[in-house]
Amino acid sequence: MKRLLITGAAGGLGQMLRGRLGHLAETLRLSDVVPLQPNGPTDEVMVCDLADEAAVFDVVAGCDGIVHLGGVSVERGFDVIDAANLRGIYNLYEAARANGQPRIIFASSNHTIGFYPQDRRLGADDPVRPDGLYGVSKVFGEAMARMYYEKFGQETAIIRIGSCTPEPTNWRMLSTWLSHDDLVSLIETAFRAPRLGCPIIWGASANDAGWWDNSASSYLGWVPRDNAADHLDRIAATVPRPAPDDPVIRYQGGSFAAEPIHRNPIFKPDDPI
Ligand code: NAI
Ligand code: 15L
Numbered sequence: 001m002k003r004l005l006i007t008g009a010a011g012g013l014g015q016m017l018r019g020r021l022g023h024l025a026e027t028l029r030l031s032d033v034v035p036l037q038p039n040g041p042t043d044e045v046m047v048c049d050l051a052d053e054a055a056v057f058d059v060v061a062g063c064d065g066i067v068h069l070g071g072v073s074v075e076r077g078f079d080v081i082d083a084a085n086l087r088g089i090y091n092l093y094e095a096a097r098a099n100g101q102p103r104i105i106f107a108s109s110n111h112t113i114g115f116y117p118q119d120r121r122l123g124a125d126d127p128v129r130p131d132g133l134y135g136v137s138k139v140f141g142e143a144m145a146r147m148y149y150e151k152f153g154q155e156t157a158i159i160r161i162g163s164c165t166p167e168p169t170n171w172r173m174l175s176t177w178l179s180h181d182d183l184v185s186l187i188e189t190a191f192r193a194p195r196l197g198c199p200i201i202w203g204a205s206a207n208d209a210g211w212w213d214n215s216a217s218s219y220l221g222w223v224p225r226d227n228a229a230d231h232l233d234r235i236a237a238t239v240p241r242p243a244p245d246d247p248v249i250r251y252q253g254g255s256f257a258a259e260p261i262h263r264n265p266i267f268k269p270d271d272p273i
Contacts, residue, residue, distance in 0.1 A: 002027065004021060004066075004067065005029045005059060005063040005102075006021070006066075007050065007068050007071075008070030008071060008073075009032050009069070010034045010035075011032070011073065013069050013107070016180055017067060020180070021067065024187075024188065024191055027043075027044055030043055030044065030046070031046045031059045033047065033049045046059050050089075051084060051088055053095075057098060060095035060098075060099050061095075063099065065104075065105075065191055066104045067105045067107075067187060068104055068106050071084040071088055072084045072137070074256075075132045076133070076262055077133075078133055081134060085137035085138070085140070086137055093144055093154065097154065103155045103156070103157075103196060104157070105157045105159060105187055106141055106156050106157065107159060108138045110252060110253060111131050111135035112135050113126070113128055113129050113135075113160070114251055114253015115129035115251055116211075117251060117252070118175065118249060122211060122252075123215070124202070124213075128142075131259075133261065134256070135253065135256065141158075145158050146158075155197060155198060156198050157186075157187075157199060159186060160200060162178050163177050164178040169235070170248070172249060172254045174232060175228070176211075176254075177204065177231075178205050178224075182203075182205045182206075182224040183203065185223075185225070189221060189222040190222075199216065200217070201214060201220070201222070204224070206226065207229060
């Protein structure tokens with residue numbers, strides 16, 4: 001493709017992916033609400049708040065594919081989630097509709113289903129059970145993707161990412177880990193598929209202790225290669241095993257299930273602006 005947009009390019013996954021997806025496009029357009037630097041002549045950088053409709057339209061114009069990572073990625077108060085993840089995803093889909101419907105990879109999350117217990121095996125069609133406002137915002141994003149597919153044929157790979165880190169670092173990640181290599185191969189697969197549709201894909205490596213069944217999206221042919229079990233000995237030697245009632249090993253969403261609802265900051269009249 002000519003131009004691939006990565007939103008949230010300054011974040012943890014964005015910084016990793018900007019270095020690994022360059023082969024997919026002649027130009028990488030890197031966008032975030034915080035400033036970024038180009039690494040070379042084929043990088044374009046654009047600062048953009050996803051809540052700013054006009055700015056999002058500018059960022060999406062001329063792009064043939066979008067990896068949408070931008071937004072709030074943890075549990076926060078409703079206002080910031082509202083701006084970045086609710087308004088932001090609406091702006092993105094409207095901008096895509098106005099600009100030739102480039103294929104979208106949407107970084108959804110396991111926190112859409114985080115209240116399922118860890119002994120439940122899940123397929124893509126099981127009902128959502130979000131574990132907080134952040135999880136609810138990703139459910140909203142998934143619904144937005146589905147609606148634009150049904151109404152306009154907009155294709156999206158909805159990736160419910162587990163825990164995407166260089167290595168698994170705790171007991172829960174033996175089930176949720178997604179290696180960087182497997183995320184890269186999943187994005188490549190989604191862009192190269194002759195027909196993508198709008199599948200929900202579990203973003204997890206081939207973990208022996210995995211909870212999620214990707215048979216509904218097997219037509220894509222994505223085969224994860226890594227397995228968190230290869231790191232079991234290190235985790236067992238270094239990380240104390242949590243108590244059985246600890247949310248970290250009780251719920252699929254782990255500690256997110258035990259987070260409070262974060263109230264928006266309340267400003268008093270004499271607060272400095
Ligand atoms: P991150 O928090 O490091 O990066 C998110 C980026 O979005 C940041 O650079 C931030 O500046 C930007 N952003 C926040 N609000 C914005 C706004 N209003 N406008 C424009 N940009 C804004 O998150 P990370 O770990 O890189 O994750 C990337 C995506 O993948 C997120 O959407 C996250 O929800 C999702 N995800 C990540 C997982 C992981 O294991 N890293 C697991 C599940 C989902
Ligand atoms: C997520 O959705 C978060 O963005 C990431 O920071 C991790 O906490 C991940 O889920 C996880 O559940 O491990």
